[in-house]
Amino acid sequence: MNTKVTIAGVEFKNPVMTASGTFGSGMEYSQFVDLNKLGAVVTKGVSNVPWEGNPTPRVAEVYGGMLNAIGLQNPGVDVMMERDLPFLTKYDTKVIVNVCGKSVDDYIEAVEKLNDSTADMFEINVSCPNVKEGAIAFGQKADALYNITDKIKRVSKKPIIMKLSPNVTDITEMARAAESAGSDAISLINTITGMKIDIERKKFVIANKTGGMSGPAVKPVAVRMVYQCANAVKIPIIGMGGIMTGEDAIEFLMAGATAVAVGAANFINPKATEDVVNGIERYMISHKVEDINEIIGCVK
Numbered sequence: 001m002n003t004k005v006t007i008a009g010v011e012f013k014n015p016v017m018t019a020s021g022t023f024g025s026g027m028e029y030s031q032f033v034d035l036n037k038l039g040a041v042v043t044k045g046v047s048n049v050p051w052e053g054n055p056t057p058r059v060a061e062v063y064g065g066m067l068n069a070i071g072l073q074n075p076g077v078d079v080m081m082e083r084d085l086p087f088l089t090k091y092d093t094k095v096i097v098n099v100c101g102k103s104v105d106d107y108i109e110a111v112e113k114l115n116d117s118t119a120d121m122f123e124i125n126v127s128c129p130n131v132k133e134g135a136i137a138f139g140q141k142a143d144a145l146y147n148i149t150d151k152i153k154r155v156s157k158k159p160i161i162m163k164l165s166p167n168v169t170d171i172t173e174m175a176r177a178a179e180s181a182g183s184d185a186i187s188l189i190n191t192i193t194g195m196k197i198d199i200e201r202k203k204f205v206i207a208n209k210t211g212g213m214s215g216p217a218v219k220p221v222a223v224r225m226v227y228q229c230a231n232a233v234k235i236p237i238i239g240m241g242g243i244m245t246g247e248d249a250i251e252f253l254m255a256g257a258t259a260v261a262v263g264a265a266n267f268i269n270p271k272a273t274e275d276v277v278n279g280i281e282r283y284m285i286s287h288k289v290e291d292i293n294e295i296i297g298c299v300k
Helices: 077-088 104-114 142-155 171-180 216-230 246-255 272-286
Strands: 005-007 010-012 016-018 040-042 059-062 065-068 094-099 121-125 160-163 185-188 192-195 210-214 237-240 259-262
Touching: 016 272, 059 210, 065 216, 077 094, 077 104, 094 104, 104 121, 104 142, 121 142, 142 160, 142 171, 171 185, 171 216, 185 216, 210 216, 216 237, 216 246, 237 246, 246 259, 246 272, 259 272
Parallel strands: 016 040, 016 259, 040 094, 094 121, 121 160, 160 185, 185 237, 237 259
Antiparallel strands: 005 010, 059 065, 065 210, 192 210
8 A cells, every 4th residue: 555645756655744833843742643654744934033923812712723823933944953953854754844934035045044954845834924015925916926936946955835825816826826936836725814802802812813714614615725726737735724534634635635734633632643644544445545646636
């Protein structure tokens, strides 16, 4: 039984990875999960300089998921390279570093620092607010997405994955922009913008007013968008959004994703990623699937 998949020349032992921002850099989870069993660890977003993140409260539970407005708090790329990447090299799993920034120069500086690191790929978070464009996210305008993808691709020594925002009118327009600018793969979906109000206090539950919604409630939207993009571009897709079980992951693969990332489930069940790997293998055995690539994109 073959569970290996390949994205931009990088081979993964199985299609299951962590979703950025839900797994740290693996240190905290390594006591619960055997990182060697995962296809890849995708790190929390890292920027060229340390970010403090948003004011608290910045996490709230909602029906079928959660809202977060962490604001990509992180210690900066230098700390990651000194502390986190050496830790991850001890494991037999691929490492994808998620990169964020507030300007094109921010992204480029971080990528250039990471170029000679042990990372296998970079995932570029384009849901960050573009401070030079009135805080509109890079991933919400096709021309801005094309521009940043093109510039990062020119300096990156590793394959790049553009992580698409679902908060757009046409997700396929964004996927095509990333592909035409040279992205090696795309990942989707990032969180859906949401809001929660405390009716007793008559105040927003999250200090930022809005937050990104993740969890099982977003899965149907995510599967639909992955399917649309799989039929719009030829580059590989990493699908995510509400994956809790192996069956959820299979759904994304059938819609056209080459790999999947598990996010909010990690907060409920620290072993979620490993459980998803086992669930996929059980499905393959029970349905006599010899090679996982047989089911990728099988639903048309």
